[in-house]
Amino acid sequence: MKNHHLTLCVLLAALTWGTASCTRTSEAEQTTEAVQTEQNISQVFENYFEERLKLFPLEATAIADSRYNDQLPNDLSQEHKQQVRQLYQKYLNQINQIDRSKLTDQEQVSYDIFKYEMQMSLEGLEQPTELLPINQFWSLPITMAQLGSGSSNQPFKTPEDYKDFLGRIKGFAVWGDTAIANMRRGMATGIILPRTLTQKVLPQLQAMMVEDPKKTIFWAPVENLPDSFTAAQKDSIRQAYTMAIKGEVIPTYKKLHDFMKQEYLPKSRSTSGISGVRGGEDYYRFLVRYWTTTQMTPDEIFNTGQQEVARIRSEMEKVKEQVGFSGDLKAFFRYVNDNPKFTPFRSPEQVLEAYRGIEKRMQPQLNKLFGITPEAKFEVRQTEAFRAASASAEYNPPAPDGSRPGVFYVPILDASKYNIVGMESLFLHEAIPGHHYQISIQQEQEGLPKFRQYAWYGAFGEGWALYSESLGKELGLYTDPYQYFGRLSDEMHRAIRLVVDVGLHAKGWTREQAIQYSLDNELTSEEAATAEIERYMAIPGQALSYKIGELKIKELRQRAERELGSKFKISAFHDMILKGGVMPLAVLEKKVDEWIAEQKKS
The missing domain is CATH 1.20.58 (Methane Monooxygenase Hydroxylase; Chain G, domain 1)
Known part of the structure; x- marks a missing residue:
């Protein structure tokens, strides 16, 4: 370590001042060394991001960097795989040469994320992805x-x-x-x-x-x-x-x-699950760690999912009783799906206006829960006709240069069939304060290296969006029990994923078993449940990220509330989570613990 920093110091001295002493005796020289380390780590991140875009030109196109728009490398070839391996190994070696203890708090977080990313990416190259x-x-x-x-x-x-x-x-x-x-x-x-x-x-x-x-x-x-x-x-x-x-x-x-x-x-x-291929059990354990950014085992996730399904079912039963419905839960699902009072719209514009109305209703409460808000503009738009039939409601991030707003797209094939139940939770998840706040604030943070500004970790990003759904009551929403039931249905969907994904890929479940489990526990059709289960079969582990991320963010909030007592301020907690952008959940946990310690001192 010392040799690395001394070499760096001599080199920088030669480039800038001609001569300089690189011993570590005086305070002034220690400060100089810290600055040089900072310049070095920033350069490592900058160089990595530049080199990465050459190997992954579609990522450059996605952030409106047009330099490689004519390129499509053969990412299935051994040659490309080797180039990518060399990239990750080179930067893992470089980050290992840096003394983490000499970095600022923000740089330490960047260091932890970067090192995790290099290590997981190298491990990912050992998996048989190119054969599927x-x-x-x-x-x-x-x-x-x-x-x-x-x-x-x-x-x-x-x-x-x-x-x-x-x-x-x-x-x-x-x-x-x-x-x-x-x-x-x-x-x-x-x-x-x-x-x-x-x-x-x-x-x-x-x-x-x-x-x-x-x-x-x-x-x-x-x-x-x-x-x-x-x-x-x-x-x-x-x-x-x-x-x-x-x-x-x-x-x-x-x-x-x-x-x-x-x-x-x-x-x-x-067979339905990835365990049906050679080496599939190990591959799935890797995918679980990759998508959840945790060390949780498939069994732990399966048990968590079953507990969550049971908890949410009992909440659903309470809503059913509250509105005076006498049938069982499945009958209540059908009632909410089919009763005309839940489809009050006559035009697409009425649907869009209802979403804009949700934003207006919660606006007064947002300032209590958030100190920072995105500068990026935000719009609600109807999904274009040519792709509406196969599209889900989704959020499209703003252009970093402000040339394009963040857009919440709503597919409306027939406004008269658009169900009002669940609109509030959907808006909280896809729009505000879900994906729009999280992605826009991340892109707008000055001082974050580019690899963090444009990063995506589903466990954090989707976890935050699902956590945002739980803020509805604090934001003045869910006053209608049916909207709250919509929230529970959305949460149930993510809890079911923990059970069926592990069931399919680690417990020998058939596609049919997984479909039936979905139909028994949520508001869905056989066609929709089948498409979902086949999605989990195609991308094992991805569906675990939502609920695991949400549970971790809730757990960290409860820990902060418990340990800080009267010093806990919800807006400060949310700002701290959002300013750092997405990161592996273990890095987030360390960051929150350090924040709690700082708050105790203040």
Whole structure:
């Protein structure tokens, strides 16, 4: 450690002042050394972020950094995997050279997050992810269609933008060949998708197999060429896209489809959980740690889930009694779903106005619960018609430069069927103070390294959004028992996930068992429950992050209230949580404990 800092000191001295003594005798020199360490760690973070974007250019496009918009590396190749491994190992070595004790409090948090990220990323590279490159929920064939539609992150404003995406199309064709080669390796080694998921992927791929390039989603940007382009530019783009779609896009989707239908489907497995593949039990234990950012075991999570389901059920029973409903809970679910009094809207605008009304109602209470609020603008919008049928309500973050507001998107296929129950909890989760506060405040924090400004940890981010739902009463909402029941239904959905995810992947549950468990315990349809269970089959462990994160944030709040007594201030607690941005839950716990100790002194 000492040698590293001395070397750094000599180097900086040579660069800046020509000569300097690097012994550690005087206070002034110790201060100088601290500054140099700070410059060094900031540079490590900056260099890492820059190098990372080159290897993951889609991440750059997502934050409106256009330098790599033409690139789509073959992230399934051994070569790319090796480059990524070298990146993480290099920066893990660098962070290990820094003396954590000489850093400021904020830098220590950054140090802990960064070290965790490098270690988990290296461990992730040991998992067989590249042998399962496609599923119906998350995969490059879906992402490419979103980017190519012109309504996602990929810009189509200049001739250069159009040229850029042609580069990505070339990359996609290479990726498709590697995906097939990798899936063949998976078939040979017993690492393969469940049959039901392979069946779900086939129609997605088939939808892209058309004769006429103009009938694909990839033609939309060509259909909408900017008026500012010259006739020659427009003509050139039309020709290039016709050739690329006909010669590369459609053949890639067809190749993937035919392989999956003819070779992969017959070999796909009958088991539902990841434990059904070779090494699957260890893989799942890794995924549990990855998604929850904790050391919890699958068994601990399963037991927690069962306890939460029982607790929330008893709360639901209380609401049922409060409103005087005489049937059982399942009958009450049906009543809330089907009674016309819960579908009062006649137009999409009325639905959007109802959401805006929720924001107005809680506005007076927000200042009591939060000292800081985002500078980013916020809007409620109806989800665009072309994607509304398959979309969920969602939050789209603001552009860091303020050019785009944070948007809460609401899919409204038929306003007269839009159910009012659960609107308050949905707004708290997706909008304010859920994702809008958390993501915007994180992006706006000056002094946070970029790798933290744009980071995402589901256990923290989704945990915060679910915790936000629990603030409804403190924010003057949930005065209507049915809105509170909507809150309980949303919470139940996340509690069920703990049981069914572990059930599927570690306890040998079948897809059908998991679907039935959902139908028995929540307000849902068989179709919706099936889609959810198949999502958990496709991305094991991801669904655990919401509830585990919420429970940890609640536990830390209770600890702070208990230990600080009259010194506890809820707005100060919330501000402290939000200012740091997302982080692993163990790092958050350490941060909260240090904050409690500081508050006790003040």
